[in-house]
Structure formats: structure tokens, C-alpha cells
Amino acid sequence: MDKIGKLASENGVVIFSKSTCCLCYAVQILFRDLGVQPLVHDIDHDPEGKDIEKALARMGCSGPVPAVYIGGKLMGSTNEIMSLHLSGSLVQLLRAQHQTN
Template identity: 40%
Template structure:
């Protein structure tokens, strides 16, 4: 049986402490990746423009984002749960909840 797009995203998101769905050349995706790298996190990166199911995954991520923004990428999962896009990641970073969230997920050992 073929794996559904939803099942694939769940499997990928649960596979590592932090998973970032991106497209190459996206400046917001770059910002989130650099923030995570700068904090000492080694996220799993899924580049949708290099994935044959990229368009289907992108459509699912748009639904997860609730249609609030036109650009659901980057889509960040922490501990298998959907955190959100750049706005959610930056808000957590600014209010001080990002590092504890990353620690709880096992992405940081500080």
C-alpha cells in the first residue's frame, strides 16, 4: 500500500527532534535554518523542490498552517509536532520558549 502524503509528513516529522520543510532559495527558510544552526540544533531539512511529492506535501502544509499565510514555508516540526512557520519560530525565540521547547524535544543538550 502506498504511503499517504499525511503519513509521510508524520513519519518525517517524527523521525528527528527538529524537521524543517523548505524550498531552496527561500529567504525565510534560510533564516529559520540559520537560527536553528546558530542555537546548536541539527535539524532534518526536507527540500520540497527536490522531492517528487513536494507539491502534495506543500499543499498539506498549507492546510496545517490554517491558510493564515500564503507562504506556509518554512514549516517547522519540533518533537513531531507542528510548531509553525517563521512567525511562530521567531515569536518563540523572542519570548524565550524556543530553547526549552528544543531541549524537551531532545534537540539541544544544554
């Protein structure tokens, strides 16, 4: 879906989220605690939200939300992001993204 690609490529970190999702909120707080202000796109407030949700699932996001993009690349949902964080790889990805911008 073009909207997903456009948002992901134009912003360093994008979280596709739902306003009522506690896991989405937890991932947002993690990024903010790491000093990153992600673009949060609440698909439940988007008229194309159902289509975005289906497209994210087709792209391989296990969630479908939260779906996290870093540097235009789909990193995954909560499990993938928490695994990256616990291994120390998330901070490295964010630093690399920051250096390219």
C-alpha cells in the first residue's frame, strides 16, 4: 500500500498503531524512553485503516499492530522489537538511522 511506504520512507521511525492497543502504547513508550520521537499513525483513526491493517499483515507483520518501521524497513511487531531491544540491536539500528538523516 502506497500510504505505508510513503510514511515509512519519509520518517525515520514509524509505528502503525491503534489508539486502544496496550502493546502499541508499550512500544511507543520504549522508543520515547530511548530518546526517539516516532511518527505514530493510529490506523483506527484513518479512513483507510482496515486496508492498512490488511496490507501490514500481507507484508509479514505478525501483529498486525504495532508495526514498526525504522529507516523505511519493516522491523516487526512487539515481539520483534522487544527482542531487538533486549539484544542491544535496537539502539544500534536507531543510531545508524540517526546518522543517515
